Amino acid sequence: MPTEREDRLIETLFARHSADGDDVLIGPGDDAALLRCPPGEQLLITIDTLNEGMHFPAGTPAHSVGYRALAVSLSDLAAMAARPLWAVVTLSVPVADEDWLGGFADGLYALADEHGLRVVGGDFVRGPLSITVTAHGFAREDAVLRRGGAGAGDGIWVSGFLGDAAAGLEVLKQNLARNVSSPRDHRDSSEERLVRRFCYPQPRIELGRRLSGIATACMDLSDGLLMDLPRLLRMSGLQGRVETESLPISGALRDYAGPDDSRRLALAGGDDYELCFAVPEEEEARLEALPDELQFTRIGNLYEGEGLVLTRDGQPWEPPDSGFRHFS
Amino acid sequence: MPTEREDRLIETLFARHSADGDDVLIGPGDDAALLRCPPGEQLLITIDTLNEGMHFPAGTPAHSVGYRALAVSLSDLAAMAARPLWAVVTLSVPVADEDWLGGFADGLYALADEHGLRVVGGDFVRGPLSITVTAHGFAREDAVLRRGGAGAGDGIWVSGFLGDAAAGLEVLKQNLARNVSSPRDHRDSSEERLVRRFCYPQPRIELGRRLSGIATACMDLSDGLLMDLPRLLRMSGLQGRVETESLPISGALRDYAGPDDSRRLALAGGDDYELCFAVPEEEEARLEALPDELQFTRIGNLYEGEGLVLTRDGQPWEPPDSGFRHFS
Numbered sequence: 313m314p315t316e317r318e319d320r321l322i323e324t325l326f327a328r329h330s331a332d333g334d335d336v337l338i339g340p341g342d343d344a345a346l347l348r349c350p351p352g353e354q355l356l357i358t359i360d361t362l363n364e365g366m367h368f369p370a371g372t373p374a375h376s377v378g379y380r381a382l383a384v385s386l387s388d389l390a391a392m393a394a395r396p397l398w399a400v401v402t403l404s405v406p407v408a409d410e411d412w413l414g415g416f417a418d419g420l421y422a423l424a425d426e427h428g429l430r431v432v433g434g435d436f437v438r439g440p441l442s443i444t445v446t447a448h449g450f451a452r453e454d455a456v457l458r459r460g461g462a463g464a465g466d467g468i469w470v471s472g473f474l475g476d477a478a479a480g481l482e483v484l485k486q487n488l489a490r491n492v493s494s495p496r497d498h499r500d501s502s503e504e505r506l507v508r509r510f511c512y513p514q515p516r517i518e519l520g521r522r523l524s525g526i527a528t529a530c531m532d533l534s535d536g537l538l539m540d541l542p543r544l545l546r547m548s549g550l551q552g553r554v555e556t557e558s559l560p561i562s563g564a565l566r567d568y569a570g571p572d573d574s575r576r577l578a579l580a581g582g583d584d585y586e587l588c589f590a591v592p593e594e595e596e597a598r599l600e601a602l603p604d605e606l607q608f609t610r611i612g613n614l615y616e617g618e619g620l621v622l623t624r625d626g627q628p629w630e631p632p633d634s635g636f637r638h639f640s
Numbered sequence: 641m642p643t644e645r646e647d648r649l650i651e652t653l654f655a656r657h658s659a660d661g662d663d664v665l666i667g668p669g670d671d672a673a674l675l676r677c678p679p680g681e682q683l684l685i686t687i688d689t690l691n692e693g694m695h696f697p698a699g700t701p702a703h704s705v706g707y708r709a710l711a712v713s714l715s716d717l718a719a720m721a722a723r724p725l726w727a728v729v730t731l732s733v734p735v736a737d738e739d740w741l742g743g744f745a746d747g748l749y750a751l752a753d754e755h756g757l758r759v760v761g762g763d764f765v766r767g768p769l770s771i772t773v774t775a776h777g778f779a780r781e782d783a784v785l786r787r788g789g790a791g792a793g794d795g796i797w798v799s800g801f802l803g804d805a806a807a808g809l810e811v812l813k814q815n816l817a818r819n820v821s822s823p824r825d826h827r828d829s830s831e832e833r834l835v836r837r838f839c840y841p842q843p844r845i846e847l848g849r850r851l852s853g854i855a856t857a858c859m860d861l862s863d864g865l866l867m868d869l870p871r872l873l874r875m876s877g878l879q880g881r882v883e884t885e886s887l888p889i890s891g892a893l894r895d896y897a898g899p900d901d902s903r904r905l906a907l908a909g910g911d912d913y914e915l916c917f918a919v920p921e922e923e924e925a926r927l928e929a930l931p932d933e934l935q936f937t938r939i940g941n942l943y944e945g946e947g948l949v950l951t952r953d954g955q956p957w958e959p960p961d962s963g964f965r966h967f968s
Contacts, residue, residue, distance in 0.1 A: 337682060337781060338784070338786065341787075341875070342720070342786055342787050342788075342859075342875075343686060343716040343717075343719040343720050343787070343859055343860060344684040344685055344686035344716045344717060344719075344720050344722065344777070345684065345685045345686070346682050346683070346684055346720070346779075346781065346784055347682060347683045347684070347685065348682055348683075348781075349677045349682070349683050351679075354665060354674050354675060354676055354677070355674070355675045355676075355677050355683070356672040356673065356674055356675070357672055357673045357675065357726070357728055357760065357761060357774075357776070358671060358672035358673070358728070358761065359728040359729070359730050359761060359762070359763055359772070359774055360730065360763055361730040361732055361763055361765050361767075361770075361772060362765075363732055363765060363766070363767035363768070365767070366765065366766055366767050367765070388671040388672050389671075389672060391671040391672075392670070392671050392672050392674070394672065398685070400685055400686070400687040400774060401687070402687050402688065402689040402772055404689055404691055404770065432685065433685060433686065433687060434687070435687055435688055435689055437689050437690075437691060437694065437695070438691070438694055439689075439691035439693070439694050439768070439770065440691070440767070440768045440770075442689075442732065442767065442768075442770060444687070444689060444730055444772040446685075446687055446728060446774035448685070449672070451674075453665060453674065453676075456666070456674055458666065458670055459669075459670050459671070460670075531670075531671055532671060547669070547670075
């Protein structure tokens, strides 16, 4: 039950994007937003909730919280090759601290503006710190990528580097415990680069759209490769073999964690929001022809069967303490 | 980071409505839902978060929590004269109790099925008990009702009875404190009827759609008339005068609270999810011709000016302790 002052805060927070009369007929401030859907395309909807203490540590800078909350949902749209268009947001906060709320909104709108997405509605409630974003995108039905659809013989690929965000979260927690200033103020050390990878994940919208027609299946990596890849394997009805030597590990992660822990983090660490996708051999030339800045790495192959098999030096291999057996 | 068991729980919970290939091309289980929008209509989106302890008391039956979470969002669509079509849901729970989750899902899908709405996606996270629903509906742009648009001279109307849900919440809290069994098991007393009005609000979808072309402005009452009506007045740029004798008060509320407290609850109590709307004199005949079961009452009139004025026996009147001055 917001007071009139909170009504005005909401207007400030969630009404930086007002109705434009083009696709947004009614924006924030009424009971619902009214929107004109682009003709000839289908609507994609995804919803995600981030809870303080669960999805980000207490004390994470407000700017990062706002940015990440939207990034997580946009990453789902990226995985399905959609063009993001609109989002609605609810923010639950224990107290209405205007500085915090301003930082949150700055982070949220920074990412929205990067992708030309409009925030068309929001709700603001009292409670434990938590953010829910529902993101809306569009794509032609035949251009959409799914988790199912990969074929035996396809390569397994991932974008970017894996494990950085999990290491960044470790560093962020240490910094917060030692009361070290917010990540945006640090020198550009390896640790700082890792923290930034946790705080500012980059939804791979451009890559997702370019993969349409090349990849046979796609998903984003939110819970880590060991948790997520089996979901794609189940939906496609296949076995995956991942060569652990091929996992893309950044210099920053190797500096921070050394080779063994880097591999462990690249397999089991969450929050990278990279894409994992399957590409048949005959499409590899088109994949390799994509612009260099859309970085991706082949990490293994798909076979008839089920489950995920890891290899090292060509032999089946299980990481010592990752709880891997549980998810295979 | 759900485990595989939780993955399966999610499938059970949020996948009772699978893809039908008609408007739902991809349902729950992929990174996003893929939907075909009905041609010739515009999309309406609304998002609401309900936190335990804030929007419903700890111990509220799971079935009611699921029902209410969707009802609150459908009420926003009702207020804009939209036809509900799809929803996505996130559920944050401290522990994955299958009985509780089953009751929650039963309540959610009961209301969804009443309105032919499909739950097309969901997320399940660990944290304090909280539910967010984003509901999607459609309407022709020229049929949509807004908060702005009312004219001086229009009557102010409300549907149903006011104050019941606030009284029902009081009773529910007393019952929970005394460990009285869940509201569905009670005898049909006045108190029981009030509790049901809190636990099972009825989104006025049918009334909203019938009001299209009759009402000049509309909103739903979630925070109570004293908080909500000023929002419609601001958006329409008018003053409202409400005759407190005309407030629709149920027999159950009068039995429970007596005349003075009934009036107080009808003015300041939230959670009724009735519609509040403006109708010009020349449309009153069409309003009165609507089916009897769509119950509504004229409670006042709109004038040039601003703010909300309450009257009693024709004289301006302020309720003793409602904090009314604050919101006028």
